[in-house]
Amino acid sequence: LTRLKAALKRSSSKLGDGIAGIFNKRKLDAAALEELEELLIASDLGVATSAKLANNLAKTRFNKDVSPEEVRSALAADVAEMLEPVAIPLEIAPERRPHVVLVVGVNGAGKTTTIGKLAKQQAELGRKVMLAAGDTFRAAAIEQLQIWGERSRVPVIAKQPGADAAGLAFEALETAKREAADLLLIDTAGRLHNKGELMAELQKIQRVLRKQDESAPHDVLLVLDATTGQNALNQVATFKELVAVTGLVVTKLDGSAKGGVLVALAEQHGLPVHAVGVGEGAEDLRPFSADHFAKSLMG
Numbered sequence: 186l187t188r189l190k191a192a193l194k195r196s197s198s199k200l201g202d203g204i205a206g207i208f209n210k211r212k213l214d215a216a217a218l219e220e221l222e223e224l225l226i227a228s229d230l231g232v233a234t235s236a237k238l239a240n241n242l243a244k245t246r247f248n249k250d251v252s253p254e255e256v257r258s259a260l261a262a263d264v265a266e267m268l269e270p271v272a273i274p275l276e277i278a279p280e281r282r283p284h285v286v287l288v289v290g291v292n293g294a295g296k297t298t299t300i301g302k303l304a305k306q307q308a309e310l311g312r313k314v315m316l317a318a319g320d321t322f323r324a325a326a327i328e329q330l331q332i333w334g335e336r337s338r339v340p341v342i343a344k345q346p347g348a349d350a351a352g353l354a355f356e357a358l359e360t361a362k363r364e365a366a367d368l369l370l371i372d373t374a375g376r377l378h379n380k381g382e383l384m385a386e387l388q389k390i391q392r393v394l395r396k397q398d399e400s401a402p403h404d405v406l407l408v409l410d411a412t413t414g415q416n417a418l419n420q421v422a423t424f425k426e427l428v429a430v431t432g433l434v435v436t437k438l439d440g441s442a443k444g445g446v447l448v449a450l451a452e453q454h455g456l457p458v459h460a461v462g463v464g465e466g467a468e469d470l471r472p473f474s475a476d477h478f479a480k481s482l483m484g
């Protein structure tokens with residue numbers, strides 16, 4: 186809880202200071218409600234969600250004296266309720282050898298890092314993990330994944346930069362099956378400026394995986410950078426057109442004032458949030474808890 190709280194400091198001070206400013210010895214009147222709604226929108230909670238939260242508060246407290254603490258805790262309770270349905274841990278089915286997770290997202294969102302963190306955590310739980318360096322466009326992404334693999338003694342299936350990503354994914358699944366791995370995490374390229382090509386590539390990867398396992402990939406994780414705020418919402422919409430996204434990981438909550446975007450994501454897209462990134466270390470990928478997040482966000 187403390188680590189998340191620290192990570193969300195910039196988001197929570199913005200909200201906390203704002204709420205303190207609005208509700209300092211003041212009734213919860215129409216003007217105050219409007220200011221609150223604006224503050225929530227500016228904190229990336231989304232227009233519809235911000236209106237809903239303000240309305241909920243008005244239901245029981247309109248024209249009454251309220252303290253900033255009371256407002257914060259009422260909002261935290263409401264936000265927790267909104268987040269509860271999407272706070273779903275990533276489940277790795279033990280009967281699958283391997284459980285295949287395709288990891289997608291724009292360049293820089295934190296795909297490779299998230300895969301590295303997940304690999305380390307799962308390996309420490311005793312699972313046999315394999316990685317596929319499917320972002321074959323960037324030599325740096327391949328190297329970065331190899332470094333994570335070495336660190337956790339997790340094998341990385343990689344080819345030279347420019348190699349066919351689908352071919353690599355096919356071979357990686359072959360190897361993972363042969364060696365009865367529990368979990369295969371596949372990195373992908375994130376070139377969103379060329380949507381058509383990216384879609385073709387992601388679909389080809391899925392096709393070749395299904396040749397070996399009809400149910401693969403078992404998860405398609407979309408990694409989003411929280412610092413991009415409202416843009417993260419657009420990225421979900423875009424990636425949903427490219428591939429059947431099954432869940433989200435939201436990274437870089439540390440040092441972002443836009444943590445509220447998680448609430449907007451939950452309300453608009455309803456996709457499971459499997460984990461959040463609060464730093465660059467392996468331990469900084471955390472399960473997503475609705476209650477902890479809501480409390481940390483509202484200070």
Ligand code: GDP
Nearest residue numbers: 292293294295296297298436437462463464465
């Ligand atoms: P990719 O292009 O999507 O594979 O993105 P990378 O995994 O290469 O990440 C881009 C940068 O973001 C790297 O410098 C990572 O260390 C950093 N990063 C990823 N996740 C987090 C996080 O949760 N917090 C912070 N502070 N940095 C992160």
